[in-house]
Amino acid sequence: MVTMYAPLTEAGRVRQRGWKRMGGVRLKEAWAEAQKKGWSTGTATNLETLLFEARLADWEEVETRNGQGTTTVLRPTTQAAAPYPRSISAVYGLDEQPLHVDGAHTHSPPDAVLLFCEEPNETPTNVLSIKSLSLIAKETGSPVPYDSLHHGLFVIGSGPAAFLAPALESGLLRYDPNVMEPADFRARRSAAYLASMQDRATAFEWTTPMCFLLIANRLALHGRAKVDESDVKRKVSRVAFRVVTK
């Protein structure tokens, strides 16, 4: 179907100019693209502009770690300096992070993860959408193990609060090898398969100032690449959201 767009009216042009003054960003449009592709990107004058837009859209900011607040500033951290013993930094330090879903340890991981970076840097964020898994399968001739992804159970957390969940449920991903322990053969197969996809991810390069990456957290895995030696001061702000669909 071909969609015809009417030319912008003067009022529309004024609105568009006004929007550009606000940073030229449309988070809702970025979200629509992220839902199709797994992620989307753009620029903004600052993080606050994006958070304002998120509030206008009734998105709920969520903590992925209790007491940490909803905006987290991510900096390259060595294993020794990592503040939380089970955090991804404590395990992987400055090395490449495994592909994961943020908040995989929670009962309801956030829908969206917004990363915002003021200054370009040499350390990409790797992203791999669930849709690309079937494309890779066609290319390689080795099928996506959907049965394992749907039915292999992982133990998440420990003690009385621990629960079981698969890596893929109703089309939504939940995976973080750091907090999910395979509990059966199919889960082990899922973990091995997802680890094998590490090198198939797309490297999102932070080449543009004031750039954001909006990840559909349940539709794409992500993970920071190995920290480049020049990036000791790399700083990325992260906010996770529960997206209200109207």
Ligand SMILES: [Fe+2]
């Ligand atoms: Fe993450």
